[in-house]
Amino acid sequence: MAVCARLCGGGQSRRCRRRQRPNQPDQSSDSDMDEEEEERIEGRRKSYGGGGPESGSLADLPPELLVEILSMLPGTALPDVALVCKRFRQIINTETIWRRRCVEEFGVMDDLRKMEVGGMSSYDLYVKLLHPYRHILGLWQPDIGPYGGLLNVVVDGLFVIGWMYLPPHDPRVEDPMRRRPLFRIHVWESKKATVECMYGHKGPHTGDIQTGKKDEFSTKCNQTDHHRMPGGRQEEFRTWLEEEWGRTLEEIFHEHMQELILMKFIYTSQYDNCLTYRRIYLPPAMPSDLLRPGLFKGTYGSHGLEIVMLSFRQTSARATKITGDPNVPAGQLTLDVDLSRPVVLPDLEQQRNIEELSRLVLEVQEEARREATQASGAAAGASGAAAGASGPAAGASDSRQPGPGIAATDHPEAQPFVLPVGVTARNDMYPRTCRRCFYGTGLIAGHGFTSPERTPGLFVLFDQDHFGFIWLELKSFSLYSRLTDHLAHAHAPNMEQFEAMLCNMQSWTS
Numbered sequence: 001m002a003v004c005a006r007l008c009g010g011g012q013s014r015r016c017r018r019r020q021r022p023n024q025p026d027q028s029s030d031s032d033m034d035e036e037e038e039e040r041i042e043g044r045r046k047s048y049g050g051g052g053p054e055s056g057s058l059a060d061l062p063p064e065l066l067v068e069i070l071s072m073l074p075g076t077a078l079p080d081v082a083l084v085c086k087r088f089r090q091i092i093n094t095e096t097i098w099r100r101r102c103v104e105e106f107g108v109m110d111d112l113r114k115m116e117v118g119g120m121s122s123y124d125l126y127v128k129l130l131h132p133y134r135h136i137l138g139l140w141q142p143d144i145g146p147y148g149g150l151l152n153v154v155v156d157g158l159f160v161i162g163w164m165y166l167p168p169h170d171p172r173v174e175d176p177m178r179r180r181p182l183f184r185i186h187v188w189e190s191k192k193a194t195v196e197c198m199y200g201h202k203g204p205h206t207g208d209i210q211t212g213k214k215d216e217f218s219t220k221c222n223q224t225d226h227h228r229m230p231g232g233r234q235e236e237f238r239t240w241l242e243e244e245w246g247r248t249l250e251e252i253f254h255e256h257m258q259e260l261i262l263m264k265f266i267y268t269s270q271y272d273n274c275l276t277y278r279r280i281y282l283p284p285a286m287p288s289d290l291l292r293p294g295l296f297k298g299t300y301g302s303h304g305l306e307i308v309m310l311s312f313r314q315t316s317a318r319a320t321k322i323t324g325d326p327n328v329p330a331g332q333l334t335l336d337v338d339l340s341r342p343v344v345l346p347d348l349e350q351q352r353n354i355e356e357l358s359r360l361v362l363e364v365q366e367e368a369r370r371e372a373t374q375a376s377g378a379a380a381g382a383s384g385a386a387a388g389a390s391g392p393a394a395g396a397s398d399s400r401q402p403g404p405g406i407a408a409t410d411h412p413e414a415q416p417f418v419l420p421v422g423v424t425a426r427n428d429m430y431p432r433t434c435r436r437c438f439y440g441t442g443l444i445a446g447h448g449f450t451s452p453e454r455t456p457g458l459f460v461l462f463d464q465d466h467f468g469f470i471w472l473e474l475k476s477f478s479l480y481s482r483l484t485d486h487l488a489h490a491h492a493p494n495m496e497q498f499e500a501m502l503c504n505m506q507s508w509t510s
């Protein structure tokens with residue numbers, strides 16, 4: 001925290017003074033080099049003149065070498081380095097160092113030298129924008145009840161932008177995600193970070209970002225009239241739909257479920273000017289995972305496309321809803337697949353027969369139940385004896401450890417796959433070969449998440465980027481396709497934090 005305070009608070013006056021010399025209008029990258037050189041010389045002159053570094057120390061190195069070395073340190077460590085001696089303090093004001101920090105820590109791709117010519121320094125960018133908003137970079141879920149959602153906060157050019165990700169139009173799971181900016185932050189002329197709300201049709205307008213609790217922040221719009229159109233709210237809503245989509249409410253409802261829900265919440269007075277977001281993480285990948293974990297788009301019948309997070313724990317593959325619907329809200333475990341219970345598919349002719357497929361899956365389910373009953377019986381016996389930590393229960397579960405055989409590197413040959421007759425799919429374009437199948441359950445519920453129950457089904461692994469689930473009871477098929485967008489600052493630091501997040505997510509929405 002002390003480091004943070006120093007980074008945010010002090011040190012820029014020297015930097016600013018140096019920046020305030022007149023700019024030549026036609027500066028090229030060559031003249032940028034001159035500028036660097038000038039800084040080096042200035043640093044050298046000052047330090048040899050009166051800085052007085054101890055002899056034989058790091059500070060005796062030539063300034064360009066010191067710049068090179070210090071620019072490898074994280075930006076947050078530099079204020080401490082500046083306290084070491086006067087020479088270090090001077091060197092740390094070198095623009096090259098901050099330019100490199102912006103690129104390496106935040107992936108800033110823009111030409112920072114051009115920005116510097118325009119009067120803003122990389123130091124300003126780092127200290128006033130990137131560092132203070134570092135903690136909001138990454139993935140977030142808006143608190144809009146059961147619907148959830150996905151916000152990705154990224155460094156984009158010289159902005160920090162919050163993009164709301166929306167699934168592609170139903171049922172095209174292969175299409176890229178759609179995204180809309182909800183807010184942006186920049187440090188242009190004012191030299192002070194400015195937050196703007198990007199919602200509505202009248203362009204960016206003033207907003208605010210509030211942080212308080214860990215892993216949570218809120219955005220606030222200060223000019224909600226920018227969201228409005230003439231006429232009543234109902235009218236506004238219809239006008240917006242027609243302008244934006246050229247279609248009526250009824251026509252587009254199913255296709256644009258997620259966006260409409262977001263829209264409705266922003267229009268509803270309770271959320272009119274304020275939205276809260278909670279941090280979500282991508283799961284850490286393990287070598288034993290069946291396929292790379294991460295986000296997928298999946299078909300959910302009349303609910304349209306939804307976003308799920310695939311992760312692995314011991315012998316199960318789990319898909320957690322990132323977006324939800326009025327039946328099963330975001331945060332719930334939509335699929336729970338038992339990777340210790342493979343299902344061997346019959347030939348194509350038999351695959352078309354739903355009775356045959358059901359029989360295969362239910363057989364596995366029965367076996368699982370039997371073992372669970374035995375295990376709990378044995379466990380009860382063992383606890384009665386007060387000593388049986390390694391009783392038959394533990395033995396039974398040990399025998400089902402997946403071992404290395406389940407790893408992604410060990411997929412058998414692709415085999416032909418076809419959906420049984422009578423099973424409905426939103427998308428006919430599902431793969432016609434698969435690698436492996438497993439027994440699993442899917443979560444179904446009545447409207448408002450009433451009477452939730454886990455119903456048996458077949459998990460089908462097609463390839464590294466696609467899987468499917470046949471919901472036997474519903475006689476429907478969900479196809480999932482990997483979300484391929486690059487998501488920076490999104491991975492959980494460790495499995496414990498990821499698990500804690502999954503656990504919390506369930507309570508956010510229920």
Ligand SMILES: [Zn+2]
Nearest residue numbers: 197199221223
């Ligand atoms: Zn606004």
